[in-house]
Amino acid sequence: MRITQGTFSYLDDLTDTQITAQAQYGIDRGWAPQVEFADDPHPRNVYWEMWGLPMFDLQDAAAVVGEVNRCREAYPNHYIRLTLYDASRGRQTTALQFIVNRPAHEPGFRLDRQETHDRVIRYTLHSYAADAPHGSRYNGQGPSVP
Amino acid sequence: MTDGVRPSLGPGLDEPVEDRFGRGLVDESFAGVDDPLADLPDDLLVDVAGTVRDSNIREVLDRLDHELVALHEVKRRVREVAALLLVDRMRRKIGLDSEPPTLHMSFTGNPGTGKTTVAQRMGEVLHKLGYLRKGHVVSVTRDDLVGQYVGHTAPKTREVLKRAMGGVLFIDEAYHIYRVDNERDYGQETVEMLLQMMENDRADLVVIMAGYKDKIDRFFSDVPGLSSRIGHHIDFPDYSAEELMDVARLMVGRQQYRFAPEAEEAFRDYLVRRMQQPRFANGRSVRNALDRLRMRHANRLWDALDGDDAKVSKGDLVTITADDIKASRVFDFAHDPETS
Numbered sequence: 001m002r003i004t005q006g007t008f009s010y011l012d013d014l015t016d017t018q019i020t021a022q023a024q025y026g027i028d029r030g031w032a033p034q035v036e037f038a039d040d041p042h043p044r045n046v047y048w049e050m051w052g053l054p055m056f057d058l059q060d061a062a063a064v065v066g067e068v069n070r071c072r073e074a075y076p077n078h079y080i081r082l083t084l085y086d087a088s089r090g091r092q093t094t095a096l097q098f099i100v101n102r103p104a105h106e107p108g109f110r111l112d113r114q115e116t117h118d119r120v121i122r123y124t125l126h127s128y129a130a131d132a133p134h135g136s137r138y139n140g141q142g143p144s145v146p
Numbered sequence: 147m148t149d150g151v152r153p154s155l156g157p158g159l160d161e162p163v164e165d166r167f168g169r170g171l172v173d174e175s176f177a178g179v180d181d182p183l184a185d186l187p188d189d190l191l192v193d194v195a196g197t198v199r200d201s202n203i204r205e206v207l208d209r210l211d212h213e214l215v216a217l218h219e220v221k222r223r224v225r226e227v228a229a230l231l232l233v234d235r236m237r238r239k240i241g242l243d244s245e246p247p248t249l250h251m252s253f254t255g256n257p258g259t260g261k262t263t264v265a266q267r268m269g270e271v272l273h274k275l276g277y278l279r280k281g282h283v284v285s286v287t288r289d290d291l292v293g294q295y296v297g298h299t300a301p302k303t304r305e306v307l308k309r310a311m312g313g314v315l316f317i318d319e320a321y322h323i324y325r326v327d328n329e330r331d332y333g334q335e336t337v338e339m340l341l342q343m344m345e346n347d348r349a350d351l352v353v354i355m356a357g358y359k360d361k362i363d364r365f366f367s368d369v370p371g372l373s374s375r376i377g378h379h380i381d382f383p384d385y386s387a388e389e390l391m392d393v394a395r396l397m398v399g400r401q402q403y404r405f406a407p408e409a410e411e412a413f414r415d416y417l418v419r420r421m422q423q424p425r426f427a428n429g430r431s432v433r434n435a436l437d438r439l440r441m442r443h444a445n446r447l448w449d450a451l452d453g454d455d456a457k458v459s460k461g462d463l464v465t466i467t468a469d470d471i472k473a474s475r476v477f478d479f480a481h482d483p484e485t486s
Contacts, residue, residue, distance in 0.1 A: 052301070059280045060349045067308075070427025 001108030004040045006081055006098040016065050020083065023061035026084035029031055031095050032056045033064045034085060035071050038080045039137045041106070042127050054085055068100050077103045077138040103129075103138035182241040192236045201235070203228055210267050215396065216389040220264055223380050224271060231275035239483060247351045248377040249277065250344050252366075253319075254359035255382025258428030261356045262316065264382075269314040279333045280312035288322040291336045299332040303339045311350045320355035321365035337369055344375045385428050390417050394432050403440070403464050412468040419476050435474070442470045 006009055014022070023033050033055045035047035035059060051071040064082065071080050087092045089128035090096035114122040129137040180401040198204055202232060205230060227249065234244055249272065253261040263390060266283050273281025290306055293299035307315065317323070323340075324333040324437050344353055355362065359381060373379075385393065391414055398405060405413065416435065447458055 055308060057309050058311070059309070060280050060350070062347075063277075063308035063311040066311075066347075 003043075003079065003099070003102065003106055005043055006096045007096055013102070014098065014100065016069075019068065020065050021141055022096070022098070023064040023082065023084070026096055027058050027061055027064075027102075029083040029086070030088065033061075033088050034083045035064075035067050035080065035100075036073050036083060037071055037077045037080045037101075039075075039103075039134065040127065041079055042093055042109075042125065042130065047080065047143075048079075048138045072101050076101075080105070089099070089103065105138070149194050150256050168385045180469050186240060190240065192239055196235065197232060197239070201232065201276070203271065203274050206267070206270050206274055209262075210271075213234060213262065214260060214394070215392040216385060217260060217264070217341060217382065220260070222378055223378060224268065227268075227305060227378070228271055228275060232270070232278055233299045235276060240360040243358065246277070246315070246349060247350055248375065250348065251352070251354045251378040251380060252352060252362055253356040253380055254362045254378050256384055256428060258430030258432075259382035259384065260429060262318070263317045263384055264380075265314060265356070268352070268354065272314070278313055278352060282313035283316050284310040285316045285318060288333070290318075290330075291323060292331075292333050294332075294333075300339065303413060307339070307351070309344055311347075313351060315351055315353045317355045319357045319361075321357055321361040322366065324369060327366045337372070341369075341371055341375065344469060353445065387417050387421060388413065388422075390432055392427070393479055395435065396467070397436055401436070401440075403443075406465050406467045408468040409466050409471055411473040416471055416474055416476055423476070429465050438467050438474070439470050441465075442473055446470065 008014060011051070026033060035051040036051075037051055038045060038048040052067060055067070058064065068080065068082060076096055077143040079099060081087050081097060081099045086095035111126045112124040113125050114124065116122055203360075210224060210404075214221070230247060234246075237244060251268070253264065255261055262285065264287075269278065269281040269283045272278040276377060277455075284306065291299075292301050293302045319448070321415055324337050325331045340353065343351070352378075355376070356366075357365075366376075391410075394413060395405075413435075417432070420431060446467075446469070447462060
């Protein structure tokens, strides 16, 4: 199941040229690009790991794609996203964010139902990938749970 | 998304993006030609004037000519580079392909000979001709590149290189990066990263190394492979007294002052004396001298004021007299030249 989160997520994956153009669009508006990666695809997982610091004072987006590619090299089977922060409001505001890399195989989610008091049912999204320990998910061997 | 009309992908995604060397520039009428070298007739005409006009290059070069005194050799090299890039651009228009040239440079010369200024102009020229995407100049020294402890250097250098992408990385006193007598110096790492970057990403940035000629030469002989990656070695000669006078006139004019008739003679006299003294820094010394002149000029006006409703004329406000200049301690040798 293809994860969709962030901008452009219902489109085809962006090419490097398109990523460059988007990053340049942000840089031209004074936003700071930041590359992040994660292997827990749950939509509520907001704690992605930072690939280096946000790139302040950039003029040209070639550097951003360079960092994206270095991150892809290190984590070919992780989700990688590019965030552009707009600092003009005096706080860290995400202006634009999109996924630039995803694992070859995305096993998707299952729906867990929990029966609680009075016939109430609670629903939970459970990611198949998250059954494997952190760091060994998406290692190219497919899902660890059928 | 397989066929039909693609929906808009958002800003920057719909327009065809030129690749780094503007290969997207190929004129539509030639787009179908597979092998321009063989298929197009030799007497096909390319619009030179249009290319020149599009790039605004003439204006930049004229400005270089007017605002920089002397430096004929330097200007000639800048013009050569401009010509090469312009011709490349016209070739691309009809689909001829050619390797982008290596434009890393070394600027050697004494202090105050205009290296930094020319680097700025170079960024502008390369941007106007489509070689650099931004053309800004990031000016750094050893401190900005080399770290203080193990593992500090690579991120620090990479940070600077990223900031310089699309423009010019101007490394002042480049020879300080690498200390040959200390093999544990972290500068080595910076040099390696620079070498790699200069080779692999030469489309993304132009590196200009500047400094004294003898020290740069030694630096290049200590670091094999660096000199050969730098395509242009440009030497900045010292200025003659007459050229420095031109520099002074230009600076005085730009700051909206003027020399009194006899002041010009006095300033020439000042320059000749100053040039004999140690630590003379060409254009920079002229600028410092003018700053001190303005101070003495202001001081003289201040002293002349008397009473509450004293007035000065516009002429007084803009004219630097010979006396302002003669007050300099350069005329009585015993003192440190940079502070007099």
